[in-house]
Amino acid sequence: MTEYVTSALFVHTEDTASLIEPLQNNSSGTRITPVGIDVLMQTPQKQLEGVHHVVVAGSLDAIKEILRLAVKYRFSVGIIPTKKQKHLIKFYDLPKNPSAAVELALRKDAQAIDLIMCNNIIMLFKAAIGRIPFLDTPAKASWVQVWLNA
Numbered sequence: 001m002t003e004y005v006t007s008a009l010f011v012h013t014e015d016t017a018s019l020i021e022p023l024q025n026n027s028s029g030t031r032i033t034p035v036g037i038d039v040l041m042q043t044p045q046k047q048l049e050g051v052h053h054v055v056v057a058g059s060l061d062a063i064k065e066i067l068r069l070a071v072k073y074r075f076s077v078g079i080i081p082t083k084k085q086k087h088l089i090k091f092y093d094l095p096k097n098p099s100a101a102v103e104l105a106l107r108k109d110a111q112a113i114d115l116i117m118c119n120n121i122i123m124l125f126k127a128a129i130g131r132i133p134f135l136d137t138p139a140k141a142s143w144v145q146v147w148l149n150a
Helices: 014-024 037-042 060-073 086-091 098-105 143-149
Strands: 007-012 031-036 053-057 076-079 116-118 121-123
Touching: 007 014, 007 037, 014 031, 014 053, 014 098, 031 037, 037 060, 053 060, 060 076, 060 121, 076 098
Parallel strands: 007 031, 007 053, 053 076
Antiparallel strands: 116 121
């Protein structure tokens, strides 16, 4: 049986504020407290006091800010991608259906993931460090093909 968090902070941007009502009416009974990303970033320590789970929907920059705060304040994160965030959906195998994404974002069985940071910037997708080929580049690819793939 799937378990869900009892409460969560929902961090949204202007363009994802429309998710507040569907999220608050979730079928798992999770208590949702919405807050705009701008309000959260003004006083993050105060806003995150006693918070154990955060659901975020917004730009990649907003998601990265929440991930940075998650490392600092030690809470789990659920992500609800927008329809335009196709790479996020693909790389993290997130549901395209908003109600399925809400259900997944509220689950209690969070899995720890490693964050890769480059010059204090969180890398959510691919990155090359040094002069190494990408892991998904064919072995016989020329340097030009490797560069174009990047």
